[in-house]
Amino acid sequence: MDILEYMSNQKYEQLTMITDPGVGLKAVIAIHDTTLGPSCGGTRIWPYESETAAIEDALRLAKAMSYKSAVADLPLGGGKAVIIADSHTQKTEAMLRSFGRFVETLSGRYLTTTDVGSTGRDLEYIRQETKHVVGLPTTMGGSGDTSVMTGLGIYVGMKAAAKEIWGTDSLSGKRVAMQGFGKVAFNVAHHLLKENATLIVTDVYKGAIDKARQMGLEVVPPDEIFDVSSDIFSPCALGGILNSITIPKLTCSLVAGGANNQLLSDSHGDELHRLGILYAPDYVVNAGGIINVEAEIGSPYNIDRARERTERIYDIMENVISLSKDKNIATYKAADLIAEERLASVQNIKHLYSGN
């Protein structure tokens, strides 16, 4: 990949390559855009099969964070870090503290938090070397587990989309098929069950399946979740799961879930649009986590502020649907336009979708 050319075309600001051989650290920090504020995004710890794969992932995820924060109306830009390591066997205090010292060298242009492979405990190590950390455990004055607010945001986004489809935002009696029953899915389920929705769930992890069964939920094998008859499909596990194999199987009218990068490619968002299946863009409805961590920046964490801002995802989802209808474009495109419009307006350049 011609990295500088790619970064220039996609408007990336910075890519930092990091090594500290003494502690086995190889990492990348990608900063996409700091127009709206410091870049913010988690540190992913993953045993990438190549450096190129790690760089591509960091860049792609950093851009998604710019768009997520822009649409959620947060004063944050987009960034992401990846550490090339197996989080189960290679992660050490020394590695994390070394990484923290590199984050410190960026002087606040990048704020880190948890992601796949990193935990609150890891953030505590990083915090020993830099103050540019958010999403710390509540015992350290942080906002703690992000999945509570992420679940709330998905739920309210789902309701706004339901209103468009069924004329009411009540989810009572709706059949919701959930892929993955981890932290986010559990929090979405909490709200859905209170509203008397019916949940059919799947997971590859026995602990998650046991939890679902204890809650009295119907459980199906992982490869059957797309065949379940449902009103709503809620992807809460992996990315790339809306693709040419799975989309033809969908029986639902609405897709709304927490997983990042659900569309394998943009064309699959267009295909959902063509089929009349309303897709709630992943980064629009799963922004509760970043909203939650933003609520601890600059002032003591305030859960009411985080909740109130997360509930605004309802209105944001309505705006996405409205723009999608006005322009007859897929919802993922409408969300991108709203993000680009906000970035452009702050950069004081011409509006992208207003026609001015």
Ligand code: NAD
């Ligand atoms: P998690 O690890 O708690 O849950 C994910 C679950 O998916 C696990 O139980 C796992 O066993 C299951 N799973 C993995 N592959 C599967 C498969 N093929 N079929 C069925 N189940 C499968 O993670 P989480 O925090 O709940 O996050 C879920 C998704 O939401 C991820 O894509 C994450 O990036 C995204 N997300 C999370 C947050 C947050 O606040 N935690 C915020 C935004 C986005």
